[in-house]
Amino acid sequence: MSKAARTPLPERVLLGPGPSTVDGRVLRAMSRPLIGHLDPEFLQIMDETQEMLRHVMGTENRMTFAIAGTGSAGMEASIVNLVEPGDRVVVVVAGVFGVRLAEQVRRNGADVVTVEGEWGAPVDPSAVAEAIEGGDTKVVAVVHAETSTGVLQPLDEIIAAARAHGALVVVDAVTSLGGHPVRLDEWDIDVCYSGTQKCLSCPPGLAPVSFNERAMARVKERSTPVRSWYLDVGLLDGYWGQARAYHHTAPISMAFALHEALSMIREEGLEPRHARHHRNHFALVAGLEAMGMRMQVENPDHRLWSLNAVRVPDGVDEAVVRGELLTRLGIEIGGGLGPLAGQIWRIGLMGASSTENNVVLVLGALEAALRRQECAVSPGAGVAAAIGAFAAN
Numbered sequence: 001m002s003k004a005a006r007t008p009l010p011e012r013v014l015l016g017p018g019p020s021t022v023d024g025r026v027l028r029a030m031s032r033p034l035i036g037h038l039d040p041e042f043l044q045i046m047d048e049t050q051e052m053l054r055h056v057m058g059t060e061n062r063m064t065f066a067i068a069g070t071g072s073a074g075m076e077a078s079i080v081n082l083v084e085p086g087d088r089v090v091v092v093v094a095g096v097f098g099v100r101l102a103e104q105v106r107r108n109g110a111d112v113v114t115v116e117g118e119w120g121a122p123v124d125p126s127a128v129a130e131a132i133e134g135g136d137t138k139v140v141a142v143v144h145a146e147t148s149t150g151v152l153q154p155l156d157e158i159i160a161a162a163r164a165h166g167a168l169v170v171v172d173a174v175t176s177l178g179g180h181p182v183r184l185d186e187w188d189i190d191v192c193y194s195g196t197q198k199c200l201s202c203p204p205g206l207a208p209v210s211f212n213e214r215a216m217a218r219v220k221e222r223s224t225p226v227r228s229w230y231l232d233v234g235l236l237d238g239y240w241g242q243a244r245a246y247h248h249t250a251p252i253s254m255a256f257a258l259h260e261a262l263s264m265i266r267e268e269g270l271e272p273r274h275a276r277h278h279r280n281h282f283a284l285v286a287g288l289e290a291m292g293m294r295m296q297v298e299n300p301d302h303r304l305w306s307l308n309a310v311r312v313p314d315g316v317d318e319a320v321v322r323g324e325l326l327t328r329l330g331i332e333i334g335g336g337l338g339p340l341a342g343q344i345w346r347i348g349l350m351g352a353s354s355t356e357n358n359v360v361l362v363l364g365a366l367e368a369a370l371r372r373q374e375c376a377v378s379p380g381a382g383v384a385a386a387i388g389a390f391a392a393n
């Protein structure tokens, strides 16, 4: 083994699809000395975390808590509890996370009906309604913020169709929660899951989830046991609910981090936080368009504020640009996934990464990298347009 000490990791500006920047307050919270996970002081932290999660998710659901695992574990927890073998489940698919959702539903033995759409546009809600009505649909699963395409999927018609049919609605809010409004009770969503490392600006490792009473009743009525012991919401109710009985050891340092990150959200206020995400997204788009680039999502109303998918200009090698941003300037942005690989960049403005500084920085950095590729960009146009947008908003 080499005797040389490992060189320190470089600092990065995190403008990819997650993780986002984590504030020093959250990092310091993680370095607190451990206490036991059944210590009354820790139980108090769990209570407060649940209360703050209810606030961020717009719900009074008792079963609102954090799964020990990343966003995908939240997805898995939602599906494994609600779906029984043979159930008809409608899944909305127009991106990588819709595909993953359908795969999890399939692995639970369900009869999966996918409603597919073009990658870069929302799926037509009337097609989803038709699919729901096409049989005895038990569950409808949909991604609210599709991180692979930058699309915000409208939910109201889909939820109304599910309600009319007695189907439960599962919503993936991994990239919307903390950046866009997500209101479980007002919108009548049955189960919602998220992740910590996107707009909540916490390291990855926990998955906030919420189950309403209708969903909890469905779990109780199951004719087969939940196939996952670890993610069984009935058992987790024993730990997060009244009994506070041992189920698994909570990731204590991560719990400290989430508690601190949620406290910061409460201090900022939800509406100002959403407005900040909107404003910075708007300025970034103004800058990218002024540089002659085109957004992947045509309709501005369907664009995510937290994840900006922009088309790579013709003749530009997107990986070279992305690599230069990372190694020369320490800025991380994302590339495209699946059919969009090589065709788009994904610029995340999530949580603490959503700042005016970062908008100006990434536009300037992209300009420099594009000019090195001999791509014609009028000097300063992107930054000027963003500054203009900030001044006007």
Ligand SMILES: *Cc1c(COP(=O)(O)O)cnc(C)c1O
Pocket (backbone or CB within 6 Å): 018, 070, 071, 072, 073, 075, 097, 143, 145, 146, 147, 172, 174, 175, 195, 204
């Ligand atoms: C990131 C993401 C996930 C998965 O979260 P992990 O933390 O990577 O497991 C699921 N859904 C969406 C929409 C995401 O953006």
